[in-house]
Amino acid sequence: MPRQELEYPKEPFSTVKRLNDRGRYNLETIHGIINSCPMLHVSFQDPISPFPVVLPMIGQMGSFERPSAGLGDVLDLYLHGYVSSRLMNLARQYPSSTSSPDTPAPPSGLPLTISATHIDGLVLSLTPNSHSYNYRSAILFGHAIPVTSVPEKLWAMELITESIVPGRWAGSRVPPNAAEMQSTSILRVRIATGSAKIRTGTPHDDRHDLDDKMLLERVWTGVVPAYQVLGEPVAGPYNKVEKVPGYLEEYRLDRNGDNRQWAEVDAIKEPESKAK
Amino acid sequence: MPRQELEYPKEPFSTVKRLNDRGRYNLETIHGIINSCPMLHVSFQDPISPFPVVLPMIGQMGSFERPSAGLGDVLDLYLHGYVSSRLMNLARQYPSSTSSPDTPAPPSGLPLTISATHIDGLVLSLTPNSHSYNYRSAILFGHAIPVTSVPEKLWAMELITESIVPGRWAGSRVPPNAAEMQSTSILRVRIATGSAKIRTGTPHDDRHDLDDKMLLERVWTGVVPAYQVLGEPVAGPYNKVEKVPGYLEEYRLDRNGDNRQWAEVDAIKEPESKAK
Numbered sequence: 001m002p003r004q005e006l007e008y009p010k011e012p013f014s015t016v017k018r019l020n021d022r023g024r025y026n027l028e029t030i031h032g033i034i035n036s037c038p039m040l041h042v043s044f045q046d047p048i049s050p051f052p053v054v055l056p057m058i059g060q061m062g063s064f065e066r067p068s069a070g071l072g073d074v075l076d077l078y079l080h081g082y083v084s085s086r087l088m089n090l091a092r093q094y095p096s097s098t099s100s101p102d103t104p105a106p107p108s109g110l111p112l113t114i115s116a117t118h119i120d121g122l123v124l125s126l127t128p129n130s131h132s133y134n135y136r137s138a139i140l141f142g143h144a145i146p147v148t149s150v151p152e153k154l155w156a157m158e159l160i161t162e163s164i165v166p167g168r169w170a171g172s173r174v175p176p177n178a179a180e181m182q183s184t185s186i187l188r189v190r191i192a193t194g195s196a197k198i199r200t201g202t203p204h205d206d207r208h209d210l211d212d213k214m215l216l217e218r219v220w221t222g223v224v225p226a227y228q229v230l231g232e233p234v235a236g237p238y239n240k241v242e243k244v245p246g247y248l249e250e251y252r253l254d255r256n257g258d259n260r261q262w263a264e265v266d267a268i269k270e271p272e273s274k275a276k
Numbered sequence: 277m278p279r280q281e282l283e284y285p286k287e288p289f290s291t292v293k294r295l296n297d298r299g300r301y302n303l304e305t306i307h308g309i310i311n312s313c314p315m316l317h318v319s320f321q322d323p324i325s326p327f328p329v330v331l332p333m334i335g336q337m338g339s340f341e342r343p344s345a346g347l348g349d350v351l352d353l354y355l356h357g358y359v360s361s362r363l364m365n366l367a368r369q370y371p372s373s374t375s376s377p378d379t380p381a382p383p384s385g386l387p388l389t390i391s392a393t394h395i396d397g398l399v400l401s402l403t404p405n406s407h408s409y410n411y412r413s414a415i416l417f418g419h420a421i422p423v424t425s426v427p428e429k430l431w432a433m434e435l436i437t438e439s440i441v442p443g444r445w446a447g448s449r450v451p452p453n454a455a456e457m458q459s460t461s462i463l464r465v466r467i468a469t470g471s472a473k474i475r476t477g478t479p480h481d482d483r484h485d486l487d488d489k490m491l492l493e494r495v496w497t498g499v500v501p502a503y504q505v506l507g508e509p510v511a512g513p514y515n516k517v518e519k520v521p522g523y524l525e526e527y528r529l530d531r532n533g534d535n536r537q538w539a540e541v542d543a544i545k546e547p548e549s550k551a552k
Contacts, residue, residue: 013325018358038395041317043328049289051417052319052328054391082294115330117315127449128437129456141327161404172495173403173485180405202512209449210514219448220517225507231540233500236478241496264507
């Protein structure tokens, strides 16, 4: 039986308006972009600042209640940080919501926005205004609460470590000791909604430029693929293990291959339908 | 005569508190991180949204009044976008500040926060809590106003295009026509302050783990360099120029070499002094 594909609700602040055929709302696409992004940009309003805060942070989506959940399922975002950082302090101080028969409770937690962007290529067209990137970007909006349950905290620490290098949790000294558990806070973000915006394909130009034969003979147009590479591991000063671990080499080669294949081949294919 | 190095003021919301030896305030370092980052994350508060907005955008710092200004000079940030995008509409609607003898004018423009992050390596230590990235991140806070002067707008369009591939402005169809000038807006952000946070070097672990001989014999520690690569250009469907232009190949090879050198060599060197 075909599964129903879950989508996030289109709120006025989450809907892709400009070039809206690039917008995506299904959970699987959005969660996939977030979980494969090595750095998220997390934004919130600090009452002492006239400007929003934006922090680069490491995070990962998953379900503590149902660890086998897939990318297309309802998931929470887990972020980790230092216990007394501004974000953690704000999230701890954020008042819990209380409901009454007359006023339904607003969601509890600090409102957060999380953004993830992969650049897959430079798209060079005939005129600067038609230049673009191939990219996959996602944005999530949610409410953050510090995780207080020890089992959930440990599970989230493992989830985040495994997202950096699968196999590393078991490959290093675990579990965290009491001081480490105390100094690290984990935030759980309940997602309210989100969206993704994706560009793939080759350059596009306006008809009047495409009809200009002299221009076509002068200006090279195409895509320069862009991708992140993990280079040869460099042992640190107190390393005693001669051989780089198999799980690390396997991950490095797999990821490098996947990133390159995506940027050089898949991201350059024209989407089947330009309109959604 | 040695030049004075300019620094941004340390405001409560812009000061690096956690691991503050990684904080930097000098304009040259911060502007260098912003201008070499292929994608910026721009945040602002939309009155219709309970969450801050975060948009991936292309931008570049420069000085229209003094185009020869260096990275260490006072610069503005220029962002480009579609004329009727939410950000451009908000910036246009933002009330101009008026001053009176009693109340000095606040800065005009929409408050924006701009974040740029480069990941230079995975830092794998003995225990998950000591894992880190080598990274260079910068944040700027400022006020955005749409550019209305045509010469400044054209200058900023060229600045932004040249930041994607130097030589591309002259290598494509310029100047923009009337429709292109109308559909593209440029924002100028006057910077109020900013900071950078940088980690370089090898893994660090706590004494009690470093003293554990069995642990040292079991866990590989070191750095996995990470860097972006621009791959072989792929010609688009209406390209008629057989040879990839020299300026593009030169830029691609230079940038790939610089990125790799930084991640594999320079970012792994221990900083001379851990404390600032």
